Amino acid sequence: MVLTGKSLFQRTHYEVLSVEEHASYDEIRTSYKTAILNSHPDKLHKKSDASTDHQRDFLDVQKAWEVLSDSMSRANYDKELQSMRQELEVPANEIELGDMSVESVGDFEELFYECRCGDYFSITWSELKEMGIILDKESVEVHSSTVSLPASVLIPCGSCSLKVRLTIDCSS
Incomplete structure (x- = not known):
């Protein structure tokens, strides 16, 4: 779930880049490069009605990289993510x-x-x-x-x- 999104059911930055939460910087960078190429509007040869979805995917990939590529922002994001998960779980x-x-x-x-x-x-x-x-x-x-x-x-x-x-x- 993305903490900054409007819905609690959006993907995390890790899910956007298709990496595990414990992934190394190099794994995140490699996945980012693949994801950005696959979602870049200039690289998509198909013209479809879903172009806004492609733009949204492209922007999600950029945002995920912006957060996860910096060690401080990634640490803050991880803390927020953990806190959000704890708040969502209902204890007995x-x-x-x-x-x-x-x-x-x-x-x-x-x-x-x-x-x-x-x-x-x-x-x-x-x-x-x-x-x-x-x-x-x-x-x-x-x-x-x-x-x-x-x-x-x-x-x-x-x-x-x-x-x-x-x-x-x-x-x-």
């Missing part, structure tokens, strides 16, 4: 850190919340740390400007398809 429940149980095995800390199927939703402290949220026994600290206050994370169940949204109030 919303929980807070206090609702979760903590299990410690050596230096390894894991947070658990029981699912109605009997299994657990779980997330490790190291996974939260990768998101810029550092947990302490007494406090929560944010060490990243990319984390908004309060932060939230969708956590899938270990067995079923349910997810919960863990809300972390970093100001407390």
Whole structure:
């Protein structure tokens, strides 16, 4: 889905260029060159009523390249895309850190919340740390400007398809 589009069902820039979201710069550039040639109005030999569709495709390819070719704009786009996907997913429940149980095995800390199927939703402290949220026994600290206050994370169940949204109030 394109975040800047009017419809939530439009293609992502990655889909426009037919590349995976983890594609390298070279893969994106190669795909862009192919897509721009295939959609360029001067290269299309057929005259049809769908010329506005070809123009739209050409402009979509240009916009995708503009965003994905620059590492900073790509990183921002990826964050927006991930955020949009999380907002679109409806969790089975919303929980807070206090609702979760903590299990410690050596230096390894894991947070658990029981699912109605009997299994657990779980997330490790190291996974939260990768998101810029550092947990302490007494406090929560944010060490990243990319984390908004309060932060939230969708956590899938270990067995079923349910997810919960863990809300972390970093100001407390």
